[in-house]
Amino acid sequence: MKLITHNMLTSKCLKGVTTGYPLSIKATNVKVTEVDFNPEFITRIIPKLDWDVLWSAADSIGHSEGLPKTVEPKFEDDEEFLKKAHRVLLEIEVEEGHLTCPESGRQFPISKGIPNMLLTEAEVQ
Amino acid sequence: MWRRYLMWFAHEHVDFRHAEMQSILTLFNIPIKFVEKPCVLKPYWIVELPSEEIVKKIASRSVLIKNCIELWGRAKTESQLHENLRSALKNDTGEWIMQKSCNADASDRHICPSTLIQACCSADKSFKVEVETFCKHFSMQEKIAKIESFSYLPLEGAVKLKNPDVTLAYLEFYGVDPNNVPEKPYDLFFGKWVADGQRDLIQVHSLKKRQFIGNTSMDAQLSIIMANQAQVKAGDMVLDPFVGSGSLLVAAAHFGAYVLGSDIDFMMLHARTRPTRVGQKVRNKDESIRANMRQYGTESRYVDVVVSDFSLPTWHERLMLDAIITDPPYGVREPTEKIGIERENYTLSEEHLVNHIPSKVEYGLSHIYRDLLNFAAKHLVLGRRLVCWYPLVREEYREDQLPWHPCLKLVANSEQVLSKLTSRRLLTYEKIHDEVPDVPIDHNGGVHNFREKYFCMGEQTRRERKEKRAEEMATNAANRALTVNIT
Numbered sequence: 001m002k003l004i005t006h007n008m009l010t011s012k013c014l015k016g017v018t019t020g021y022p023l024s025i026k027a028t029n030v031k032v033t034e035v036d037f038n039p040e041f042i043t044r045i046i047p048k049l050d051w052d053v054l055w056s057a058a059d060s061i062g063h064s065e066g067l068p069k070t071v072e073p074k075f076e077d078d079e080e081f082l083k084k085a086h087r088v089l090l091e092i093e094v095e096e097g098h099l100t101c102p103e104s105g106r107q108f109p110i111s112k113g114i115p116n117m118l119l120t121e122a123e124v125q
Numbered sequence: 126m127w128r129r130y131l132m133w134f135a136h137e138h139v140d141f142r143h144a145e146m147q148s149i150l151t152l153f154n155i156p157i158k159f160v161e162k163p164c165v166l167k168p169y170w171i172v173e174l175p176s177e178e179i180v181k182k183i184a185s186r187s188v189l190i191k192n193c194i195e196l197w198g199r200a201k202t203e204s205q206l207h208e209n210l211r212s213a214l215k216n217d218t219g220e221w222i223m224q225k226s227c228n229a230d231a232s233d234r235h236i237c238p239s240t241l242i243q244a245c246c247s248a249d250k251s252f253k254v255e256v257e258t259f260c261k262h263f264s265m266q267e268k269i270a271k272i273e274s275f276s277y278l279p280l281e282g283a284v285k286l287k288n289p290d291v292t293l294a295y296l297e298f299y300g301v302d303p304n305n306v307p308e309k310p311y312d313l314f315f316g317k318w319v320a321d322g323q324r325d326l327i328q329v330h331s332l333k334k335r336q337f338i339g340n341t342s343m344d345a346q347l348s349i350i351m352a353n354q355a356q357v358k359a360g361d362m363v364l365d366p367f368v369g370s371g372s373l374l375v376a377a378a379h380f381g382a383y384v385l386g387s388d389i390d391f392m393m394l395h396a397r398t399r400p401t402r403v404g405q406k407v408r409n410k411d412e413s414i415r416a417n418m419r420q421y422g423t424e425s426r427y428v429d430v431v432v433s434d435f436s437l438p439t440w441h442e443r444l445m446l447d448a449i450i451t452d453p454p455y456g457v458r459e460p461t462e463k464i465g466i467e468r469e470n471y472t473l474s475e476e477h478l479v480n481h482i483p484s485k486v487e488y489g490l491s492h493i494y495r496d497l498l499n500f501a502a503k504h505l506v507l508g509r510r511l512v513c514w515y516p517l518v519r520e521e522y523r524e525d526q527l528p529w530h531p532c533l534k535l536v537a538n539s540e541q542v543l544s545k546l547t548s549r550r551l552l553t554y555e556k557i558h559d560e561v562p563d564v565p566i567d568h569n570g571g572v573h574n575f576r577e578k579y580f581c582m583g584e585q586t587r588r589e590r591k592e593k594r595a596e597e598m599a600t601n602a603a604n605r606a607l608t609v610n611i612t
Contacts, residue, residue: 005385005429008444013437021441036425041360041383048445090428113415114394117433121466121483122473124437 001115003057004089007049011101011108013119020101022053023108027061027097031113035090042086043076049089058088127173129160129221129237130180131194131314133257135324136168136301138350142189144537144553145353146170149186152356155179166301167312168259171196181320186380188349190322194294197237198315203274205233206313211277213237242278245293245317251285253292255318260299261306271295275315292318323349329421330375336420337412338401339370339393341458347541347551348376351450354537354553355512357382361447362428366435366500369393369459371414373450378423382448386414386430387439389462391482394430436463436488436496446504448512453493455516455549456576463488490516490575494528498554502532505556510536516549516575518582532558546582547575 011020051071058064067084075081099108099115109116134142143163150157158173174180180193198213200206216222216239224234245252254275256268263271275295282290294317297310330345332338343351351373357363359381365373368386370393378384392398396412418427433439454461465486473481494515501511511533519542527535527550537553 001431002429005431008441009431010439010441013434013439038360038425044360045362048443050443090425112395114429115431116391117431117439118389118391118483119434119437119464120473120478120481121464121485122471124434124464125466125469125471 001094001110001113002090003054003092004045004049005115006057006094006099007054009099009115009117011099011104011106011117013117014101014104014106014123017101017103020103022050022057023099023101025057025060025094025097025099027094027110029094029096030061030063031093031095032091033093035086037083037086039079039082039086042082042089045089046071046075046085054088058092061092061094063088063092127158127175128177128241129171129173129196130319131196131199131296131316132170132172132183133191133194133296134168134170134189135191135322136259138189138346138539138541139165140539140541141350141551144539144551145187145189145350146183147537148354148356148553149183152186152353152358153179153182155183167298168301169298169314171199177319184320184322186323186353188323188326188346188353191324192294192321193319194296194314194316195241195319196314196316197241198313199233199235200313201233201311202309203313206315207274207277209234209236210242210275210315213242214239214279241317245291246279246281248281250282250290252280252282253284253286253289254295255292256295256297258297258299258310260301260303261297261310271297294318326379330379332372335372335375336409336416337370337396337414338372339398340401341452341454342370342401343372343452345372345376348372349379351512351551352376352380352382354551355448355450355510357448357450362445363448363450364444364446364504365451366449366497367451367453368414368430369452371417371430373452374414374427375417375421375423377448377450378418378426379421381426383426383428384418385428387433387435388430389432389434389464389485391432394432434464435500436492440504442503444504445506447506447509449497449501449505449510450512451497452514453490453497455579456490457516457579460485461488461490461493461576462486498528498530498533499561501554502530502556502558502561507556507559509556511552511554511556513552514549515552516543516547516579518575518578519546519548521578522548522550527552530554532556532561546586547579 009023011017011023055064055067055069058067067088093113094110095113097110160171160173163170184190184193198206198209200209213236216236219238219240222236254272256271296314298312299306299310326349327346332342332344357377357380361382363377363382364385366387368388371386374384374386388394396408400408414430415427418424462485464483466484533554534557535552536555539551540548542548
């Protein structure tokens, strides 16, 4: 699971959970792979993100170093910044671990990089 | 400069031709003029387009186009074609001359400006001529004779069969009925080849050579058509909420989109279902949606896949998608399911929680499409598209009974026939409003019970076949008895 995905994921599927966001990450295996840098895509995606959530998520898995806490107004011209954003958004992946719902504490496992957001039949009744 | 072009299409998925072209034209905002009204019985369009660059742009996307040719001459008979081309050499007006003719079809007498031909004639331009005959086969010798008939063209360059500077194309059209091929062609064309469509991509993305496939993987050609229908372009964010083995994402990523998928099937996303290929005993280690992207060089645009139940909300409203392309399960080859249980007050004990596989209940097609359209209305960027398949019983099809949402406008609807009785339609919706009311399930629900009808009809035809065979056998036996008696 990449952090760009984490930025969009919720546990709203749970009964009684209203926002279910952000999910906290507990990672036992984090992988870094090289991904082609596409500044246009990163520029386009940044305004759609919750940057605070991204920063905290990166921090919780030990990859916040050098990552600015806020997005500057003219961020699109700052290639250094775009590269850092690119790295946390697309290159860092949680391979194994779990996500935790902020409201109910329900855990969702991540295995082989794929989060499992399925509930049990008991939870959907 | 506007020029006249012949767009030659593959003669398959004819019902998708207009939709695919229209999507590509609006995607690039290309104006087009039709010289002749397109007809489904002809695998070609004769159009005018603003520039060669634009023709190449169209060809770079379309999987249904075979090739695009700058038209120099077109006629209904061979002699007329040569006459037109000869006249064209003397046409110094710089424009097409449309001669009036007593003939009903005046396009027979259009003379192209000589500048088009002259541009390819100089001695430093090597050339070759390709002959294409639609619906009739000719030997190489016959084709060479056809090429020789153009010897009056003042081509001064050398003939070069590999990578020439100019490729000229001569096409003869013998209709689309292989059982009824005429002596002479109905239509003849001559011109300069400009670009090929994306037919080669069908082989490159072929499921036969793909690392990871499932039982219902979409074939390469239809996946590419879907990506075109969705107007996927570089840097887009695309989601398939019923991703399966990810074949639709392969096509989307090919056109530069960042792709995201979700599916309820944990085993599928982890590539642990039974192998699909004949003779394969176990899934290979490196089978996954991601591995497919790697195979085609688009891994950099693979975002993630998530195991989730589409009937429940998973995504933050912040997720804005440039396209949603999907092939939901129809309940025939893949089950229509969501997590649930029929029993009341079901509880799960702590010890069973680990590795528990939840039970599933029916997730009716009408519910799936209601949820899908609601989801699209919420998560699509305004003006962008949802492209999805919709299965139906052919004789019951009525356009006003297709899934519907006030924020989404149906912009294309093409049919792929699956059997005598059933088909599926590729529906393309464009988001036209941002105010999203949740649409309740429509009470036509029963109409959409595809699975039940599919099997019920199968049952009927099977019974009919059996009865027919029994009848035949009875008459045969009676006849035999009769002959035996006579002898």
